[in-house]
Structures are given as structure tokens and as C-alpha cells.
Amino acid sequence: MFLVTGATGTLGRRIVRVLCEQSASVRAFVRLSSRYSELEQRGAEILIGDLRQERDITKACQGVQYIISAHGSNEASGSAQELDYRANIDLIDAAKANGVEHFVLISVLGVDRGYEDAPVFKAKRAVEIYLQNSGLNYTILRPSGFAANLIPLAERFRQTGIYLLVGDAETRTSIVSTDDLAEIAVKSVSAPGAKNQAIAVGGPEILQRRDIPKIFGRIFNTEPIVINAPLVAIDGIRTLVGFLNPEAQRSLGTFRTLLANEFYITPAEVQRLEQIYEMRLETLETFLRRYVSL
Numbered sequence: 499m500f501l502v503t504g505a506t507g508t509l510g511r512r513i514v515r516v517l518c519e520q521s522a523s524v525r526a527f528v529r530l531s532s533r534y535s536e537l538e539q540r541g542a543e544i545l546i547g548d549l550r551q552e553r554d555i556t557k558a559c560q561g562v563q564y565i566i567s568a569h570g571s572n573e574a575s576g577s578a579q580e581l582d583y584r585a586n587i588d589l590i591d592a593a594k595a596n597g598v599e600h601f602v603l604i605s606v607l608g609v610d611r612g613y614e615d616a617p618v619f620k621a622k623r624a625v626e627i628y629l630q631n632s633g634l635n636y637t638i639l640r641p642s643g644f645a646a647n648l649i650p651l652a653e654r655f656r657q658t659g660i661y662l663l664v665g666d667a668e669t670r671t672s673i674v675s676t677d678d679l680a681e682i683a684v685k686s687v688s689a690p691g692a693k694n695q696a697i698a699v700g701g702p703e704i705l706q707r708r709d710i711p712k713i714f715g716r717i718f719n720t721e722p723i724v725i726n727a728p729l730v731a732i733d734g735i736r737t738l739v740g741f742l743n744p745e746a747q748r749s750l751g752t753f754r755t756l757l758a759n760e761f762y763i764t765p766a767e768v769q770r771l772e773q774i775y776e777m778r779l780e781t782l783e784t785f786l787r788r789y790v791s792l
């Protein structure tokens with residue numbers, strides 16, 4: 499039995515799909531307020547709970563062989579401290595108590611760079627260390643930005659032809675196909691090269707941010723209009739938000755860190771990934787063409 503947390507999220511939903519297609523037994527940890535009917539229809543066992551409640555985590559881990567932790571914090575659901583840190587620590591403790599065979603943690607690329615202003619990065623790094631010292635078999639996946647994040651932007655571009663680019667247009671990124679990442683997460687419990695490893699995960703190509711509107715332009719056959727806003731615009735918004743909501747101001751620190759830095763994997767890391775998981779990684783363009791309506 500697999501336990502998947504964040505099962506209604508962008509990634510978690512795809513992980514559950516992959517497992518159900520393989521007829522694996524899967525328990526999906528969802529909130530009562532989540533949209534989980536698709537998961538149920540696919541054959542997943544639904545466990546309703548809140549990851550901020552330790553007793554729900556204890557219940558969810560009973561009889562489980564593998565855990566894939568794919569949840570994450572956002573403004574509405576809880577803080578980085580509660581979800582990216584505490585819930586994962588509780589999951590790891592419950593995994594140990596239940597003799598779980600393998601724990602897969604979705605972390606983030608650059609987690610080990612010591613970004614002080616990014617609560618999610620700090621929480622995930624602390625969890626990585628806790629997991630590595632837990633005695634459990636584990637795989638830590640450190641993905642770059644998800645291709646699925648760009649689907650709504652592509653849909654908006656289709657209507658307007660406009661792309662808002664915040665920050666330096668030359669910043670490099672290797673956006674990962676969220677479908678590839680779901681497959682990688684599932685294969686991590688059995689791929690020998692993934693055991694007790696922290697693995698950087700990205701797409702097969704290093705893009706500059708300015709390449710993204712060009713890709714949209716190719717897909718929709720439209721010359722893109724790019725509006726380039728400086729990063730200080732985010733700083734201004736952050737200061738304003740801080741007067742009203744200090745917690746949101748802290749969360750925006752993670753967002754700013756993502757915009758201000760480069761997140762890409764090297765060709766050697768691409769090769770390592772493809773070898774460990776015996777797959778070819780798909781490009782951003784291939785992924786998007788499957789999801790956007792033309």
C-alpha cells in the first residue's frame with residue numbers, strides 16, 4: 499500500500515494516477531474540502547484528514563509500505579512550519595513506527611543553498627536532514643519548477659498574446675514535466691539507483707525565462723508581447739502586504755527566492771536521472787502541447 503500526501507495537488511494527483519494505472523493499492527490523504535472524486539473513481543482509497551493533526555497522520559500510515567510526501571503549504575492551507583516541516587516530521591516518525599519500507603520526499607531544487615528568506619526551502623532542508631538520519635530507506639527528489647504551473651499562463655497567453663515576465667529574462671531554468679516527476683516519484687521506491695539518494699530533477703533542456711513566451715508563441719502561432727517587470731515590483735508588493743499580513747509577507751520570501759535565482763540541472767544530472775529511472779525526460783513544449791487547447 500502506498501500513502502500519497504498532497505494527493506489532490508498538481509503533482510500528487512498525477513502520482514495517484516500513475517499508481518492506479520499500475521493497479522497498485524494507494525491511499526490518498528485528502529482534506530474534506532478537497533476535490534478528490536477523480537481519485538476515488540480511479541480506485542484510490544480515500545483517507546480524509548488534516549496534515550496539521552498528528553492523529554490523522556498516525557491513522558494514515560497504518561498498514562502502509564511506501565509513503566510519497568507530495569503535499570506543500572500555501573496561503574490557504576497552512577504555513578511552511580506546519581506543513582512543509584511539522585507534517586513531514588510527523589510522517590517520518592509514523593513511517594518508522596509502522597516499519598515503512600521506503601519514504602519519498604518531494605523537496606525543491608536549491609534547497610541546500612541556504613536561502614535565508616525562503617521558509618519553504620528552510621523547512622524542506624531540515625526535513626531532508628531528519629529523513630536522512632531516520633534509518634528509513636528514502637529518496638529525496640529536488641525538482642525545479644513544474645511545467646504544470648505554466649498551463650494557466652499559457653491559456654491566458656492564448657487569449658491575450660501577452661506574457662508577464664518578472665525579473666531577469668536571462669535567468670536559467672530547467673522546468674520539469676510534472677508527469678515525468680510523478681513517474682519518477684513512483685519509480686523511486688524500486689529503482690536501485692534511487693535508494694538513499696537526494697536527486698536533482700529537472701527537464702532535459704536549460705531554458706532562459708525569455709524562452710517561455712517564445713514556446714507559447716510557437717504553440718499558439720502568435721508573436722508574443724512580453725512585459726518585463728523588474729523584481730523590485732515584487733519587493734514593493736511584499737512591503738505593502740507585510741503591513742496587513744506578516745505571514746503572507748514571509749511566504750512571498752519563498753516566491754521572491756524562486757524569481758531571483760536560477761534553478762536548472764546540468765546535462766550530467768539529466769543523464770543520471772534518465773539512467774536511474776530508465777526514461778527519456780520530455781521538454782516543456784511537449785508537455786504543454788498535451789495540455790493546452792489550441
Ligand SMILES: NC(=O)c1ccc[n+]([C@@H]2O[C@H](COP(=O)([O-])OP(=O)(O)OC[C@H]3O[C@@H](n4cnc5c(N)ncnc54)[C@H](OP(=O)(O)O)[C@@H]3O)[C@@H](O)[C@H]2O)c1
Binds near residue numbers: 510528569
Ligand atoms: N509547484 C512547483 O513548481 C514546485 C517546484 C518544486 C517543488 N515543489 C514541491 O512539490 C510538492 C507538490 O507541489 P504542488 O505544486 O503539486 O502542490 P499543490 O498543487 O499546491 O498541492 C498541495 C497539496 O497539499 C495539500 N494540503 C495542503 N494543506 C493540507 C493540509 N493541511 N492537510 C492535508 N493536505 C493539505 C493540498 O490539498 P488541497 O487540495 O485540499 O488544498 C494539495 O493536495 C510540494 O512539496 C512543493 O513544495 C513544487
